[in-house]
Amino acid sequence: MTDILTNLRNISGDTYVLSGNDDRKAFDTDVFGDKIGSSLAVVRPANTDEVAAILKLAHETGTPVVPQGGNTGLAGGATPTADTTQIVLSLARMNAIENINPETRTATVQAGVILQNLHDAVAKHDLIFPLIFGARGSCMIGGNISTNAGGSNVLRYGNTRALVLGLEVVLPDGRVMNLMNALYKNNTGYALKDLIIGAEGTLGIITRAVLQLHPAPVARATALLSVASLPAALTLLRKLQDASGGAVEAFEFMPENHMQGYQNLNPDRTLPLETPGAVNILTELGATSQLLARPGDDGRPLIENLLEDVLTDGFENGDILDAAIAQNDSQRDAFWHIRESAYEVATSDGPAIDFDVSVPLDQVETFLDQAAKRLASVVPGMRKTIVSHLGDGNIHYGVLPENNRNGIAPALKTKVMEVVEDLVTELNGSFSAEHGIGTSKRPSMARQKDPVALDAMRAVKAALDPQNIMNPGKVLP
Amino acid sequence: MTDILTNLRNISGDTYVLSGNDDRKAFDTDVFGDKIGSSLAVVRPANTDEVAAILKLAHETGTPVVPQGGNTGLAGGATPTADTTQIVLSLARMNAIENINPETRTATVQAGVILQNLHDAVAKHDLIFPLIFGARGSCMIGGNISTNAGGSNVLRYGNTRALVLGLEVVLPDGRVMNLMNALYKNNTGYALKDLIIGAEGTLGIITRAVLQLHPAPVARATALLSVASLPAALTLLRKLQDASGGAVEAFEFMPENHMQGYQNLNPDRTLPLETPGAVNILTELGATSQLLARPGDDGRPLIENLLEDVLTDGFENGDILDAAIAQNDSQRDAFWHIRESAYEVATSDGPAIDFDVSVPLDQVETFLDQAAKRLASVVPGMRKTIVSHLGDGNIHYGVLPENNRNGIAPALKTKVMEVVEDLVTELNGSFSAEHGIGTSKRPSMARQKDPVALDAMRAVKAALDPQNIMNPGKVLP
Structure with missing residues (x-):
């Protein structure tokens, strides 16, 4: 034990090896405070070389390692278990945005970059990294990639996997695997990048990534709708996609009791819909075509005209019962507040x-x-x-x-x-x-x-991490 | 040997086990006639159960198996090597399009479906499966997936991997792995689907797939351009993407000697550009937004106006030297003929x-x-x-x-x-x-x-195919 702590201090410096109970507490506890592990120590490396040295040490000593980013995961994947020999490897200090290339629309980042910081940095170039969800102010890119994070605009931009062009990964034996390409076509053997994405730190540690950026929408149209049924909503989604050329960024369903729960929690707010029904939809279109941002006859952007045309059609055929279109950013924010209060409504x-x-x-x-x-x-x-x-x-x-x-x-x-x-x-x-999966969904996996897929996963795990030191007790049942 | 042939005949029927030299010839020879292998037999199973039985037999007898679709690959991945114990497993009889769902815009297909047949079938629903390249009349979906095939509109729709939602795979021991989901979010363990895609049949045999379809463009704008430089072309690409909201379906570069070579081969055709220069670009925009298909002031679709606006801008700043916009389908075909004659020009x-x-x-x-x-x-x-x-x-x-x-x-x-x-x-x-990679690029892999990535690939291969019976001698050096 002492040897490991000494060696960790030799690698990352005394300041960055935390072994006291109080120091470890935030790292040992998950975001809900439900899952409380007990690690031997938390080590906070400064760079890939230190991560490699730590994993080499872990490999030689058979020490289990729990990689951790923002520790915001909902399935317990980033939190240590009860095994007191585990070390938490925090990527938080590796927080450099190394490069933003507006010409190729790519960013090179370290794993500890906070998602919101990347959003802010690329916004200066009128670009977006289109991964958006509640934890964006504290979650980190490495964790987003390790969990193949989703969110509300996967519909348009795909999951995290679709946004990652390249990875640098430290394997369980401490070797650094270089898959750091900014390429759209690369058929040189097995899809190791895709395999590491979503593996929740059980096959290695992501230290750096090349990310795909997208142009920021130049205009938006946002509506809250009461729709006749879920099949009618699906038809509406297709019509919006066809009218806008796939510009639907969000299509969120909230049933009546969500609307009621929201109203109860926010009695001072007036719901935008006079008659919320069984199927309420928040939809948002993002015009990335400059043409769709041009003013139409009524002076409003064409993307909004286009949305109105589809809604008018939906009213006429009975698919839509009520609709409100956001007229400005504060109305848009009010619409989104209803959706983004899901956690408060659900737990109230x-x-x-x-x-x-x-x-x-x-x-x-x-x-x-x-x-x-x-x-x-x-x-x-x-x-x-x-x-x-x-x-x-x-x-x-x-x-x-x-x-x-x-x-x-x-x-x-x-x-x-x-x-x-x-x-x-x-x-x-x-x-x-x-x-x-983390720990929460392991019984479901079983x-x-x-x-047959489970067996194949176990074979892959045993092949790449034969000592089972990478985030043991996670993902595989 | 005899035992294996007898067993194969028992599985798929005498008619579908070819062991004579003449019968095997087309399966043993690659598309260029360069690579000529010598298999023991070709077996043509009718369904997944037969594929599973064949691989179980191969597993028990240590018999190497070469999966083959349309045998149109350019790297030798689908053609047997000199090892005369190999059997070729042709997926050609598994050619059913099982389902096309216009509501979810997905298709369920067997591996032996010829790409063009899928194109034709989905076109009836105003949908496309956006994988397009020269071999589409004879290549098969299973091979497209196994090689993660690309083509000229990866720019908009991604490689094959981005178009596959689900897979059915027979593993090297004959077990069937069911990953046949039509899901956009599925974080249940390792990305086995992505791992199998692009593995060129070295990890198992793809028997069925769920594919993502896209709406067919409702209007197109196609131009042939002479551009001042490659950086100017990249700027132009970004401007076209921003103007159209990512509707650029193709952006193909042909240097002056390609244009000259084409002219030499086709003396009766007039080149659309009066002054082809060093950097000639064929670009095509596909309007999936109905708005972009509406007629503009001049009666032509807005997507064409939009293209013209960007080109006008490019002329003014000197990035574009000459341009021709296709006015009808036959002009469009003539533009594409120049690009699609690449093989003829290159080999002339x-x-x-x-x-x-x-x-x-x-x-x-x-x-x-x-x-x-x-x-x-x-x-x-x-x-x-x-x-x-x-x-x-x-x-x-x-x-x-x-x-x-x-x-x-x-x-x-x-x-x-x-x-x-x-x-x-x-x-x-x-x-x-x-x-x-196939066989051609194995020295390059080495x-x-x-x-480190190569070692990881070898470990994955050994884990999933410990006997090395799946397409041995391919991909890994």
Whole structure:
């Protein structure tokens, strides 16, 4: 033990090896305060060479290593477990944006860059890195990549995997693997980059990345809608995509009780819709074509005219029941506040059994209907919270049993998880759409994942990390 | 031997096991007729169960298996080697388009579907599967996926990997791995789908896939341009992307000697440009927004007005020297004929040493300048053929030594490959952009690929195919 601490101090300096309980606490505890591990030490390397030296040491001593970025993950992947021999390797000091190239629209960054800082830096070039979600002020790029983070505009720009051109990875034995290319075509062997992305630090540690940037939209059109049904919403999405040439940046579903819950929490705010119904949609189009930003006959940008045309059509055929279009940024912010209050709305009624699932786009309604039916007998008096990135089939589904404020019995939780996840599997969906596996979803992996695929994953893990020192106890059951 | 043939016949039926020399010839020979292998037999299974049974047999007997689709690959990946114990497993009979879902814009297909047949089938729904290249009339989807095929509109739609949502794969031991999801978010463990894509059949056999379809463009604008320089072309590309909202479907570079070579081969055709210069660009915009298809003031679609605006701007600042915009489909076809004659132009002057490389977008000019300089002393009197998917940094570069019609000395070929590929590596590029490795680029893998990445690939291969029976002798050096 002492040897390892001494060696870590020799690598990164005394200041950057934290072994006291108080110093380690923030690193040992997950974002909810639910999962509390107990590491031997936290080491905070300054650069790739130090990461490599630490992993070489870990390799030689069989020491388990937990890579950590902003520690904002929702599945426990970045938090140490109870094993007191683990060291947490924090990437937080490796926070340089090394290069932004406006000509190729790429950025080269270290793993510890906070997502919001990258957003701010590329905005100066009228560019965006289109990964956006609540934790952006503290999550780090390395963690985003390790979890293949999603969010609300995957619909347009893809998951994190689609935004990463190159990676530098330190393998479990301390060797540095250089995949740092800014290339759009590169068929030179196996897709190691894609394999490392989403592996949640179990195959190696991401130290640097080349990221794809996109032009910032030059105009936006944002609407809150009450739609006749989920199939009508899917039709509307297609019409918006066709009218705008794929410029739909968000297509978010909120059911009636979300709107009601939001109103209860925000009694001073007036809901933009006079008659929120069963299916409320927040949609936003982002014009990246300058043409769509030009003023139309009414002086408003063409992208807004285009949105209005689709909505008018939807009113006429009965697909749309009510609509509000944001007339300015403060109205837009007010619309988004309703969606972004999902966490507050969901938790205002006490703890829930939470799911982050996805199904094929045309199966969302079936999922919601069937889940309600099958859970009715399992959870008497059940309430539920739902918000959905409907445009990509991702549903955040929360089940609140009666008397949930007094705690939820583990047996009930397990039963509910089985019912919901069995349904998801029947519908050819995913039991973890964007939050990953970490420790929380390992039982689901064991139950739901194709056993042949699980075996293949275990073979890959054993091949690249034969000592099982990289983030052990995560991802694979 | 006899046992294996008997067993194969028991699995797929006598008709579908070919062991005679004449029967095997087309399967044993690559598309150029250069690479001629000698398999034990060709087996043509009807479905996934038969593929699984064949691989189980291969696993039990240690028999090497070469998966084959349309056998149109340019790197030898689908053709057997000299090892006479190999069996070729042809997917050609598994040619069903199982489902096209216009609501979710996805297709479920078997691996043996010919690409053009899928194009035709989805066109009926006003959809496209946007993978397009010369071999589309005979290449098969399974091979496209196995090689992560590219083409000229990767710029807009990505490589094959970006178009595949789900896969069914038979592993080397005959087990079927089910990754057949039509999901946009699915973070349940390692990216096995991405790992199999581009593995050229060395990790298992793709039997079915779920593919992402896209809306067909509702209008197009196509232009042939003479541009002042390659950096000016890159600026132009960005302006076109910004004006159109990323609707650039092709941005192809052809140097002066390509235009001249084309004219020589087609003396009866008039080149659309009066003054082709050093940098000629064929670009095409595809309007997927209905708005961009509406007629402008001059009655032509707005997407064409938009193209004209950017070109006018380019003329004024001197970036563009000459331009022709296609006024109808036959003019468009004539423009594309110049680009699609690349093979005929390149080979009209005898055999070449061919490269399929990519570099970062802003390094194409440096590559061309440096390659010419460094090769001058190596290849006296050198001529070269160049066409480039400039929009994605992919350059098809051919070196023609003096007296090449009498054959090219292997030592010279090796030397030229080293010079060009060393340069590509210096520029952080790829020595195989879209054609893959097969057998042709294995020496390049050994020389140029990051050795740590190579080791990781070898570990993955050994983990998933410990007997090395899947397409041995391909990809890994």
